[in-house]
């Protein structure tokens with residue numbers, strides 16, 4: 001039985017992994033617009049992120065951290081909380097892509113994708129929960145997974161496995177946290193970013209053609225869904241919300 | 250093992266002709282024929298991306314070495330000559 005009978009409060013301070021560009025940067029900006037403070041890291045700090053931190057020094061904490069460096073992530077969370085106050089929400093967004101047939105993907109590359117996209121996000125969740133349970137006791141988690149976890153796409157075997165792994169972990173966490181933390185996934189279809197830049201125009205037009213809405217997803221389509229999961233009283237918990245223009249139906 | 254021997258292993262590559270005949274074998278297994286001209290279009294002869302994959306694995310088997318590669322490079326391959334050049338480049342990499 002659930003232990004919390006009242007709504008989980010809206011997020012006040014959000015940790016976004018991989019907020020330097022692409023979807024992560026859009027989610028950082030959106031959380032700020034919604035009135036939250038934001039801590040975010042990536043391996044390389046971009047000028048966009050530097051500007052945000054300079055413009056909103058009391059609301060934004062940034063760092064150059066490799067998500068696979070567990071100790072560095074824990075230190076970042078500590079420093080961010082010392083700067084911004086307790087962190088009560090997490091968006092697990094950082095990931096690396098793949099575009100190679102399984103038989104031609106080296107064991108080292110497979111290990112790197114699993115380390116970055118599955119092991120590290122699980123450790124970030126763990127570090128976040130250990131912090132948030134001790135501080136605010138309640139909160140929200142959003143995993144950015146992918147439609148690839150639900151449908152087969154050639155060239156994405158290991159990537160899909162990591163995203164499917166995160167969706168499974170998300171459901172189990174939602175159960176394990178007994179309603180004290182709302183845990184959900186957003187699963188976007190393909191959108192233009194550095195990660196998807198390897199797709200050829202022919203592939204992009206095939207995906208667009210197969211999408212009932214006739215257009216590819218954009219970060220601006222995903223941000224409102226994440227915003228709702230972070231700030232609204234929706235009572236959505238343990239769900240994968242697919243945002244792909246209906247391409248996967 | 251002597252250094253000279255290591256050098257020899259590092260430099261092993263299959264000649265273009267040998268790769269061409271392996272390509273012919275991949276096609277023959279499907280009842281298709283490999284034309285003599287390098288300019289022949291893969292689309293016309295029905296050589297698909299998974300056939301390229303099979304060819305690359307046959308070459309790896311012969312070399313006893315992995316030639317891993319990403320998919321984007323494959324997308325620009327259109328002719329028999331492109332296939333042979335790509336395999337050549339993979340071996341040099």
Ligand SMILES: NC(=O)c1ccc[n+]([C@@H]2O[C@H](COP(=O)([O-])OP(=O)(O)OC[C@H]3O[C@@H](n4cnc5c(N)ncnc54)[C@H](OP(=O)(O)O)[C@@H]3O)[C@@H](O)[C@H]2O)c1
Nearest residue numbers: 018020022023042043044066067094095190191193195196
């Ligand atoms: N693009 C798509 O078509 C698509 C579709 C479905 C789902 N998604 C998912 O959406 C999310 C965002 O993707 P995107 O397209 O916006 O990708 P992107 O533009 O490549 O951005 C990825 C972000 O993650 C960071 N990152 C990657 N490796 C990291 C590491 N080892 N340590 C710390 N940060 C790291 C990157 O910064 P650094 O490289 O500087 O570290 C960057 O900030 C990912 O979870 C992706 O799987 C993307």
